[in-house]
Amino acid sequence: MTRLLTIETTCDETAAAVVDDNLRVLGAVVASQDELHGPFHGVVPEIAARAHLERIVPVIDEALRRAGVTLAEIDAIAVAHTPGLAGSLLVGVVAAKTLSLVLGKPLIGINHLQAHIYACRIAAGRDVFPCVGLVVSGGHTSLYRCRDACDFEWLGGTIDDAAGEAFDKVASLLGLGFPGGPAVARAAIDGDPAAHRFPRSFIHDEDRLEFSFSGLKTAVRYAIAGPGRADFRSVALTPRQVADLAASFQEAVVDCLVEKSVHALRKTGLRRLCVGGGVAANQRFRERLGQMLAKRRIELIIAPPELCTDNAVMGAIAFERLRAGLVDGLDLDPLPGLVRR
Numbered sequence: 001m002t003r004l005l006t007i008e009t010t011c012d013e014t015a016a017a018v019v020d021d022n023l024r025v026l027g028a029v030v031a032s033q034d035e036l037h038g039p040f041h042g043v044v045p046e047i048a049a050r051a052h053l054e055r056i057v058p059v060i061d062e063a064l065r066r067a068g069v070t071l072a073e074i075d076a077i078a079v080a081h082t083p084g085l086a087g088s089l090l091v092g093v094v095a096a097k098t099l100s101l102v103l104g105k106p107l108i109g110i111n112h113l114q115a116h117i118y119a120c121r122i123a124a125g126r127d128v129f130p131c132v133g134l135v136v137s138g139g140h141t142s143l144y145r146c147r148d149a150c151d152f153e154w155l156g157g158t159i160d161d162a163a164g165e166a167f168d169k170v171a172s173l174l175g176l177g178f179p180g181g182p183a184v185a186r187a188a189i190d191g192d193p194a195a196h197r198f199p200r201s202f203i204h205d206e207d208r209l210e211f212s213f214s215g216l217k218t219a220v221r222y223a224i225a226g227p228g229r230a231d232f233r234s235v236a237l238t239p240r241q242v243a244d245l246a247a248s249f250q251e252a253v254v255d256c257l258v259e260k261s262v263h264a265l266r267k268t269g270l271r272r273l274c275v276g277g278g279v280a281a282n283q284r285f286r287e288r289l290g291q292m293l294a295k296r297r298i299e300l301i302i303a304p305p306e307l308c309t310d311n312a313v314m315g316a317i318a319f320e321r322l323r324a325g326l327v328d329g330l331d332l333d334p335l336p337g338l339v340r341r
């Protein structure tokens with residue numbers, strides 16, 4: 001049996017896990033920084049990096065403790081080195097390189113977005129490739145043709161905000177908490193999704209596998225402030241109004257994600273969709289996507305919510321790279337920008 005220690009510090013979660021080559025999770029820890037970023041309604045990169053630095057060693061220690069193994073019993077070290085916040089990535093990459101050097105064990109750099117899709121492979125307990133992959137997170141909204149676990153082709157993505165980012169910003173406009181996704185979803189439960197007709201960019205353009213959520217965000221802002229007025233802060237909304245705005249916004253995002261997924265499936269001819277990233281935890285999205293794909297007899301795999309939001313377990317994609325001989329050296333760098341592979 002081979003045991004992998006995986007490290008995840010791409011954004012604002014410090015996470016580590018020990019997983020074996022049967023994809024059994026032996027121990028996993030996620031230390032959230034929500035309480036640090038909440039007052040700012042978004043992730044502050046400098047705060048995130050400093051918190052990772054304080055937490056990375058205790059988090060790794062705790063993952064090993066839960067797994068009941070020592071560092072000497074670890075066979076390889078994996079780290080998400082792209083994409084993400086530069087300072088955050090650096091902490092994980094340096095920790096992983098140090099362990100690899102000291103223990104003399106292989107180092108595997110992984111792509112965080114591919115890992116989000118691989119969460120579906122872990123959850124399914126069987127092969128899920130080839131498939132269309134959709135990553136919907138705080139930083140990314142992208143569609144991929146996934147030929148196998150090491151071969152991802154970027155099909156298209158957002159041209160401005162990510163879906164999760166839109167949830168976070170709209171939550172802030174509505175005076176809801178951070179992270180915004182769960183807060184908007186909770187507020188939307190009592191709302192009417194048809195109360196406001198918000199824009200759904202390029203939704204009918206089948207050839208355009210792109211998303212745009214910035215106009216939607218602006219539309220919510222004007223819906224709060226009133227026509228022609230930009231100052232939404234002085235407007236006191238009733239709980240009913242907040243619920244309707246949240247539900248209508250959520251519906252617009254869900255419509256775009258569902259439609260574009262169908263377009264990508266049609267374009268590639270693939271019959272399976274794997275969805276990952278924090279927004280994939282959204283209940284309304286899961287239901288609507290499930291209904292749409294069931295009608296078309298297309299297989300849908302969405303990881304359970306705890307594997308949708310950032311975690312280190314999904315770093316087990318490193319086993320696939322290890323098997324394919326894709327091992328990295330100590331020159332592995334953090335690559336903050338989007339890597340379209």
Ligand code: KG4
Binds near residue numbers: 165180282
């Ligand atoms: O994948 P993730 O944990 O981190 C990134 O890689 O970005 O995604 C975080 C994003 C945040 O924007 C958060 O608001 C959103 O996922 N999110 C949700 C839900 N849970 C988390 N969005 C909508 N509905 C949810 N239930």
Ligand code: ZN
Binds near residue numbers: 137277309310
């Ligand atoms: Zn993520």
